[in-house]
Amino acid sequence: MLKKFSDSCPLTLAKNDLHQDHFIPLAWGHGGSYLGNLVPLYCVLNDSKQDRHPFEWFDANKDRFNLSESAWNEMTAILASQNGLTPSELRAFVDWCYANKRTVAQTKRDNERYGYKKPSLEIWREATGLQFPIRVDFGTSTQLSAIGEYSTASKRTDCASNPDSAKEAVM
Known part of the structure; x- marks a missing residue:
């Protein structure tokens, strides 16, 4: 994941x-x-x-954090590509997920109904009739384990104490 984003936050370059x-x-x-x-x-x-x-958050906070629209568009284009989608399809998928939130119990029922853990992307494509791409990059457990280190509680505490530091990171 970090390599796709040049080892930094795609919005602040931190x-x-x-x-x-x-x-x-x-x-x-x-x-x-x-x-x-x-x-x-x-x-x-x-x-x-x-x-x-995410799209609504960006629109509401881009000025507050001095975030670049082009950096946002580049980031969402990468995510869209990794999902076999266009950027507008990614937005439609996110909107669908937001409108169709599921509880843990509903997710378990869906998994039982399908007989496996069916990805939301697959459910959305079936619901909208959108054809599947040739390849979707879901990554590997090795890639995922390498990024787990970035969500530690101590870092969250440090960040919460200085909300203005996002502006400093992009200046």
Whole structure:
């Protein structure tokens, strides 16, 4: 994941105090911990985003944190590509996940109904009739384990104490 984003936060270019952000929040019952849903975000940004709709969060906070629209578009283009989507399809997928949030119990029922852990992307494609791409990059457990170090509680505490540091990271 870090290599895709030049070993830094794609929005601030910070190389330290990074958190592993789930672009589509796990709290929604969609997304998950795979390469096409993970972004190394500067800790202050991730603390601000929490489980908010990522596109709505960016629109509401780009001025506050002095974030670049072109950097956002590049980041979302990478995520779209990793999911076999166009950027506009990624937005539609995120909107669908937001509108169709699932509890843990609902997710378990869906897994039982399908007989396996069916990815939300697959459920969304079936619901919308969108054809599947030739390849979707879900990453590997090796790639995922290498990024787990960016979401430690101590780093979260440090970031929460200085919310203005995101502006400093991009200046």
